[in-house]
Amino acid sequence: MINTNTIGGTIRQGFLDAAYIWKHEFKTIFHDMGVMIFLFALPLGYPIIYGLIYNPQVAREIPVVVVDECRSPMSREYARMLDATPQASVVSYAANMDEAKSRLASEEAYGIIYLDRDFEKNIFRGESSHIMLYSQMNCMLIYKNLMMANTDVVGAFNSEVKKKGLAGATVKQESMSIEPVKGAYISLFNPTQGFASFIMPAVLVMVIQQSLLLAIGMLAGTERERNRKGLLVPLNHHYFGTFRIVLGKALCYVTIAILASVWTLIVVPHIFKYPRLGNTEEILLFTLPFILSSIFMGMTLSCLIRGREFPMLFFVFLSMPFIFMSGVSWPWAAIPKPWQFVASLIPSTYTIQGFIQMNSCGASLHEVEFYYRWQWGLCLFYFFTTCLVYRHQLRKTIYMLHHPHEKAEPNVEY
Amino acid sequence: MSNTNKGLRAIFVRECKRLVSRPVYLICIIGVPLFCAFFFTTLMWQGVPNDLPVAVVDLDKSKSSRNLIRTLESMSFVDVDYKLNSYHEAREAMQRNEIYAFLMIPEGFQEKASSGKQPELSFFTNDAYFVAGGFTYKALKMTAALANGSVIRQTMIAKGVPQREMDAKLQPVILDTNPIGNPWVNYSVFLNNIMLPVMIELMILLMTVFTIGVEIKAGTSRRLLIEGNRSLLRVLLGKLLPQTILFTLVGWGINIYLFGFLHFPHANGALPVMLAMFMMVVSTQALGVFFIGCFPVLRLGLSSASLFGIVGFSLTGFSFPVMAMYKPFQVLANFYPVRHYFSIYTQQALNGSPIWYSLYQYLTFVLYLALPLLIAGRLRKALYDQKYKP
Structure with missing residues (x-):
């Protein structure tokens, strides 16, 4: 028996208890199918499911219908050129706009190209001709692609027309008078503009955080349900110390979460061939404070969970607000300040940004230093809140110990 | 006949009392959708990013x-x-x-x-x-x-x-773009009109499974079945009707908030979309009953419902178009009631197509009502046995 009257003895006993709790938590997890699904099956399977959904990366050959009222070689040429782009495909011609709109209504096409009667005549007369693009607006990617395809074709068309007006010019002269200032567009990161390469880094980080939130919440809910008095901290002398509880439990979750992170953040991008410009060791180091702060946030929130199945009701939907808070889709710079503040308290936010910077943009740890430091700060913050809530729970348990006939906490009502 | 109505009414009243006395229901049915509506519309307040x-x-x-x-x-x-x-x-x-x-x-x-x-x-x-x-x-x-x-x-x-x-x-040729129904290419219009219904769908699935599964867990389902004269239909109607009403009101509230207050486009008026919202609520509840019937264990029912529901954000196809996905996902997408809502919303609110083009989608909602029949026997037995498995 260790003498716990000395500081050294208390610390030693504390570590032994933490180790006991660590082991006990492991046992609980491996005997609980529900928790195992969240901790293992979810991070293992979800990245694959999402990876497969977005694996085509780009939307090609979006069906469009052409209304050609001009019926001239030039208007036909335009439709042919549009059909030849990778983004769009001319699926049919319609006699008028009404017919074209009905194709949209029956979902045979997603866009309409309208060429008016004077399309060719105007060009020959040296007047501007207009091409109308009507795009369905239920999916931004469809609009973006139809825009790009038509912008490209109009550009090519315009240079053709302009060249014809420069009879006898040399190639060099032609290009000079059409485009006196050249523009080179370079997509520096995610150059193929793949949808999966853009969204998946965020999804992968989110999967880790949500898996921890759900699993830790379920463990706490189950503990409370099993405990006769609805207590979170069991009546067991190993548990009589806030630090040893927090340390023991967190150590157990970290062990599992690191495994999940290696799979999710390193192996999965490799399998699906997403951009991986970052340094693997640095990425793992970067995710360490994220894992810890997710765990401590989970442990803090888990005190609110009173039933085994409750985390699914409260945590699952949060993935969507969390993803949007990260600024991967709607740009961070356009997020209102109050929401930016809330977002900065969620571990996933800056981790997603940092992970994208490292993995997709090849940033080193040094360049994402701000995120990294912030994440350690969050980690400390949530460690502190976890200690506070567990101290409170421990006090309740000790109170029950001394007042065994006291009425139990009101149990969960369904 | 009066006996039948009595059982139904008793269960309905009992469910209403539960809804107001336990915070989890009101948080999930009203709190979550309204929070999300507030969150996403304020997040993308600019509509088009500035600066x-x-x-x-x-x-x-x-x-x-x-x-x-x-x-x-x-x-x-x-x-x-x-x-x-x-x-x-x-x-x-x-x-x-x-x-x-x-x-x-x-x-x-x-x-x-x-x-x-x-x-x-x-x-x-x-x-x-x-x-x-x-x-x-x-x-x-x-x-x-x-x-x-x-x-x-x-x-x-x-x-x-x-x-x-x-x-x-x-510029001999000028490209005029006409984004149908969203001329500003406003992101808030594009996202919120569909993301919020997907969120509602997720919460309906979870709550339907929860409200039935929890009776099995708490060991009250047999009594409930007897109270409903051993009729599964009566039990389900009585238990789910209060939620149908609440979810529909929340959904309509969000429709009105987007169309009326934020002036999002609604080419054919709000009614076709609001009708779709109501039908989506009912058909999603039927789908939820199907889930708890397949897995009559609260945890498994909820796990499968959330797995299915959360993937709905991708498979609805508002971010990455369904037509570009692999075939199996294209097929799976059709099983989401909200996918049909999406189609109706696109045609009626954005494109302004004649309503009969959406008739097929409205009819699809009705098909979901057949789903609970497939698992009726299994669910009835589970309610009667009321064995809770963690």
């Missing part, structure tokens, strides 16, 4: 390059936050996530432009962020076009081309 940070690397430092920077600064999408000295600095700023794009003006730009030597401007965007990459690209491209236009215009003035012919010579 995205970009940088300029001006190696020329001439009058022309300063003009060019002023042109870029005048674009509403971007904000020229940084003036940097080299490509390296700019790339590092991009890697630190400080800028979404940068423009490089080479040395001797002005001299080359004025002597017809075709200087080259370089534009760099970060497409790891789709929306920001897209908008900054647009701003940079417009800047380049304007730069070209002004040089060509000056040449034409020198050559004595008449003013009225200039535009046509600059």
Whole structure:
């Protein structure tokens, strides 16, 4: 028996208890199918499911219908050129706009190209001709692609027309008078503009955080349900110390979460061939404070969970607000300040940004230093809140110990 | 007959009491959807992003390059936050996530432009962020076009081309884009109209499974079945009707908030969409009953419902189009009631198509009502046995 009257003895006993709790938590997890699904099956399977959904990366050959009222070689040429782009495909011609709109209504096409009667005549007369693009607006990617395809074709068309007006010019002269200032567009990161390469880094980080939130919440809910008095901290002398509880439990979750992170953040991008410009060791180091702060946030929130199945009701939907808070889709710079503040308290936010910077943009740890430091700060913050809530729970348990006939906490009502 | 109604009414009243006395129900049915409506509409309040940070690397430092920077600064999408000295600095700023794009003006730009030597401007965007990459690209491209236009215009003035012919010579063919129903290309319109219904669908699935599964867990389901004269239909109607009413009201509230207060487009009025909302609520409840019937264990029922529900955000196809996905996902997408809502919303609120084009989608909602029949026996037995498995 260790003498716990000395500081050294208390610390030693504390570590032994933490180790006991660590082991006990492991046992609980491996005997609980529900928790195992969240901790293992979810991070293992979800990245694959999402990876497969977005694996085509780009939307090609979006069906469009052409209304050609001009019926001239030039208007036909335009439709042919549009059909030849990778983004769009001319699926049919319609006699008028009404017919074209009905194709949209029956979902045979997603866009309409309208060429008016004077399309060719105007060009020959040296007047501007207009091409109308009507795009369905239920999916931004469809609009973006139809825009790009038509912008490209109009550009090519315009240079053709302009060249014809420069009879006898040399190639060099032609290009000079059409485009006196050249523009080179370079997509520096995610150059193929793949949808999966853009969204998946965020999804992968989110999967880790949500898996921890759900699993830790379920463990706490189950503990409370099993405990006769609805207590979170069991009546067991190993548990009589806030630090040893927090340390023991967190150590157990970290062990599992690191495994999940290696799979999710390193192996999965490799399998699906997403951009991986970052340094693997640095990425793992970067995710360490994220894992810890997710765990401590989970442990803090888990005190609110009173039933085994409750985390699914409260945590699952949060993935969507969390993803949007990260600024991967709607740009961070356009997020209102109050929401930016809330977002900065969620571990996933800056981790997603940092992970994208490292993995997709090849940033080193040094360049994402701000995120990294912030994440350690969050980690400390949530460690502190976890200690506070567990101290409170421990006090309740000790109170029950001394007042065994006291009425139990009101149990969960369904 | 009166006996039948009595059982149904008793269960209905019992369920209503549960809904108001336990916070979990009201949080999930009313709190979550309303919070999300508030969150997403305030998050994307701008609609079209303003002032995205970009940088300029001006190696020329001439009058022309300063003009060019002023042109870029005048674009509403971007904000020229940084003036940097080299490509390296700019790339590092991009890697630190400080800028979404940068423009490089080479040395001797002005001299080359004025002597017809075709200087080259370089534009760099970060497409790891789709929306920001897209908008900054647009701003940079417009800047380049304007730069070209002004040089060509000056040449034409020198050559004595008449003013009225200039535009046509600059751009013989002009592309006019008409984004149907969303002429501002507003992101909030595009996302909230569909993301919030998907969120409602997720919560309906979870709550339907929860409200039935929890009776099995608490050991009250047998009594409930007896109270409903051993009729599964009566039990389900009585238990789910209060939620049907609440979810429909929440859904309509969100419809009215988007169409009425935020003035989101609704070409054929709000009614076709609101009808779809009501039908979606009922058919999603039927789907939820199907889930708990397949897995009559609260945890498994909820796990499968949340697995299915959360993937709905992808399979509805508002971010990545369903037609570009692999075949099995295209098939799976049709099983989501909200996918049919999406189609109705597209045709009725955006495209303004005649209502009969959506008839098929409305009818699909009705098909879901057959789903509970497939598992009725299994669910009835589970309710009677009321064995709770953790």
